[in-house]
Amino acid sequence: MLRYMINRLLLMLPTLFGVAVLVFVLLRLAPGDPVQMMLEGANVSQQVVEAERARLGLDRPLYVQFTKWFGALLNGDFGVSIWTGRPVLYEIGIRLELSLQVAIMAALLAVMIAVPLGTLSAVFKDTWVDHLVRVISIAGLAVPSFWLGMIIILFLLTYFSWIPPLTFTPFFEDPWKNLSQLIWPAVAVGYRYSAVAMRMMRSSVLEVLQEDYVRTARAKGVHERLVVARHAMRNALLPVVTVVGLEFAFLIGGLVVTEQVFNLNGIGKLFVQAVARGDYTMIQGLVLLVAVFFVMINFAIDLLYAFLDPRIRYR
Amino acid sequence: MTTAAQKSRAVLFIIHHSSFRIDVITTVSTATSPSITYKVPRRRHPLLQFVVQQPLGAAGLAVIVIMAVCAVFAPWVAPYDPLTVDYAMMLAAPSWEHWLGTDSFGRDVLSRIIYGARTALAVGFLASFIGSTVGAIIGVVSAYFGGRIDLFIQRVLDVLLSFPIIVLAITVVAVLGKNLVLGVDINLVIAIGLPMMPKVARVVRASALAIRELPYIDAARTAGFSDARIIFRHMAPNVVAPYLIMVTAFVAQAILAEASLSFLGLGVTEPTASWGLMLSGAAADFYQQAPWMIVFPGIAISMAVFAFNLFGDSLRDWLDPKIKL
Numbered sequence: 001m002l003r004y005m006i007n008r009l010l011l012m013l014p015t016l017f018g019v020a021v022l023v024f025v026l027l028r029l030a031p032g033d034p035v036q037m038m039l040e041g042a043n044v045s046q047q048v049v050e051a052e053r054a055r056l057g058l059d060r061p062l063y064v065q066f067t068k069w070f071g072a073l074l075n076g077d078f079g080v081s082i083w084t085g086r087p088v089l090y091e092i093g094i095r096l097e098l099s100l101q102v103a104i105m106a107a108l109l110a111v112m113i114a115v116p117l118g119t120l121s122a123v124f125k126d127t128w129v130d131h132l133v134r135v136i137s138i139a140g141l142a143v144p145s146f147w148l149g150m151i152i153i154l155f156l157l158t159y160f161s162w163i164p165p166l167t168f169t170p171f172f173e174d175p176w177k178n179l180s181q182l183i184w185p186a187v188a189v190g191y192r193y194s195a196v197a198m199r200m201m202r203s204s205v206l207e208v209l210q211e212d213y214v215r216t217a218r219a220k221g222v223h224e225r226l227v228v229a230r231h232a233m234r235n236a237l238l239p240v241v242t243v244v245g246l247e248f249a250f251l252i253g254g255l256v257v258t259e260q261v262f263n264l265n266g267i268g269k270l271f272v273q274a275v276a277r278g279d280y281t282m283i284q285g286l287v288l289l290v291a292v293f294f295v296m297i298n299f300a301i302d303l304l305y306a307f308l309d310p311r312i313r314y315r
Numbered sequence: 316m317t318t319a320a321q322k323s324r325a326v327l328f329i330i331h332h333s334s335f336r337i338d339v340i341t342t343v344s345t346a347t348s349p350s351i352t353y354k355v356p357r358r359r360h361p362l363l364q365f366v367v368q369q370p371l372g373a374a375g376l377a378v379i380v381i382m383a384v385c386a387v388f389a390p391w392v393a394p395y396d397p398l399t400v401d402y403a404m405m406l407a408a409p410s411w412e413h414w415l416g417t418d419s420f421g422r423d424v425l426s427r428i429i430y431g432a433r434t435a436l437a438v439g440f441l442a443s444f445i446g447s448t449v450g451a452i453i454g455v456v457s458a459y460f461g462g463r464i465d466l467f468i469q470r471v472l473d474v475l476l477s478f479p480i481i482v483l484a485i486t487v488v489a490v491l492g493k494n495l496v497l498g499v500d501i502n503l504v505i506a507i508g509l510p511m512m513p514k515v516a517r518v519v520r521a522s523a524l525a526i527r528e529l530p531y532i533d534a535a536r537t538a539g540f541s542d543a544r545i546i547f548r549h550m551a552p553n554v555v556a557p558y559l560i561m562v563t564a565f566v567a568q569a570i571l572a573e574a575s576l577s578f579l580g581l582g583v584t585e586p587t588a589s590w591g592l593m594l595s596g597a598a599a600d601f602y603q604q605a606p607w608m609i610v611f612p613g614i615a616i617s618m619a620v621f622a623f624n625l626f627g628d629s630l631r632d633w634l635d636p637k638i639k640l
Contacts, residue, residue, distance in 0.1 A: 018474035
């Protein structure tokens with residue numbers, strides 16, 4: 001097990017290095033020049049632009065820039081945002097709480113909806129319950145979360161004259177205010193999320209219900225409810241865990257757009273701003289962090305697998 | 316010497332033997348109700364077969380066809396020009412004149428949705444087609460060669476897979492900028508297609524790995540065919556099922572991605588009609604007074620994605636239920 005973990009961790013390194021190289025090269029290929037963009041309209045001489053480029057190290061050869069950036073990265077230094085001049089990690093740090101909270105809330109919502117509904121759908125396969133759940137889940141995959149967010153705001157605005165607050169209230173400052181602010185973006189993102197998990201739960205329960213041990217349990221005279229709750233659901237959760245985990249890593253993608261709608265100053269908004277401003281270091285830092293996050297979650301899912309299903313042994 | 320009896324027994328045996336297979340098929344119907352004659356299944360047209368076996372998928376296909384027709388014949392279907400600004404009719408509510416109302420420039424929402432179908436379908440199809448095709452080729456090549464090449468390709472795919480679709484698409488859009496070819500932003504297509512490529516490559520590789528071990532590939536190799544010929548003539552045709560399934564599934568994703576990017580102002584730009592674009596900009600400021608401005612484009616996106624998902628799911632069930640996306 002330990003060997004397997006070390007192996008997996010070592011395999012992550014080339015992947016992450018690849019991500020770093022890819023993002024770095026991609027951005028340098030971009031036609032826009034961040035310094036030009038930043039000083040646009042400021043009517044400065046070419047000399048000032050050149051000086052600024054030199055200050056940021058953008059006039060050096062690509063490989064020099066890369067080694068410098070990557071070397072610092074290995075020391076945990078993500079560099080300084082070209083646009084704001086503050087450290088990338090600081091900019092991300094002040095926004096991380098918000099995005100992470102929305103993501104976690106969305107994940108909890110998704111699981112709370114998906115597990116019972118997916119099970120119901122499988123148990124009552126081909127009845128109206130099943131059809132209803134399937135329509136809900138297919139619709140969830142089709143509705144864009146940012147549009148759902150807009151509709152939610154429209155609804156709240158019309159009936160409760162609620163407008164998305166301009167500033168973020170941390171959870172520990174005022175939990176109620178915080179939750180009332182973040183529950184709606186979580187719903188908007190979580191609906192799609194739950195749809196994915198619901199489909200997985202349904203097909204997984206259907207599969208498990210065909211297993212021998214379920215038949216054995218039934219033959220023993222175990223009550224059907226217990227068969228479903230103890231034997232079917234528990235075993236069916238395994239693939240659902242994967243989906244929920246993977247989707248959690250991708251949730252940041254859903255947040256990129258939804259945060260705009262709810263006027264939330266989170267990671268997603270930071271990313272869009274960074275792209276619009278050509279803030280190289282910020283984009284690099286964000287993309288790399290997302291990739292690290294994603295790879296770690298993948299790793300965690302594999303370990304969780306072994307924990308949930310003792311039949312799985314890694315070597 | 317063979318007697319007549321022996322002969323007839325032999326014949327009987329043959330008849331019995333050959334009728335055995337038919338027996339298996341017909342026993343049930345003849346045993347229960349001998350009067351009913353057994354119907355030989357007619358070979359129906361595949362499209363008809365699909366419609367009968369997958370009614371939901373057929374419904375999805377119908378919606379797709381209607382959308383495609385609207386998109387192609389937009390100038391004749393749309394009641395107004397999607398770009399005509401009419402300040403006298405700003406933010407008009409849905410009426411007989413403007414079925415779905417007008418936006419903050421007085422442009423007809425229905426017409427913009429119909430023209431938006433052009434953008435959505437063109438970008439959706441192209442992105443999915445390009446991404447899936449490149450992915451499928453990479454997948455087959457990776458499986459065919461195996462060894463180091465396979466390992467290297469897999470690591471590269473790992474890198475691409477560790478980006479969320481939208482994050483990768485946004486980065487690529489930012490890098491490539493705009494490049495209009497025949498009215499379609501080809502760089503947007505690439506940006507949306509690129510994140511799909513590794514996923515298709517993974518699935519196709521898995522199918523191709525199984526094919527590689529089959530005798531006819533060995534036979535082709537023994538016959539001295541070139542690698543390219545074996546890959547394209549012998550392996551590729553056999554991974555068409557997962558390929559087709561992924562193309563349709565990814566059209567839906569591509570439409571969503573286009574809408575998201577345009578909404579963020581990174582995709583299609585004004586004045587071109589795009590569903591995502593209709594939800595951004597002025598819509599955000601006016602949608603309390605004019606909810607139709609955002610409600611209908613959103614429904615259009617949802618319906619398109621819904622239709623493609625429905626069709627894609629049914630196609631999978633029909634072609635190969637084992638494939639997992």
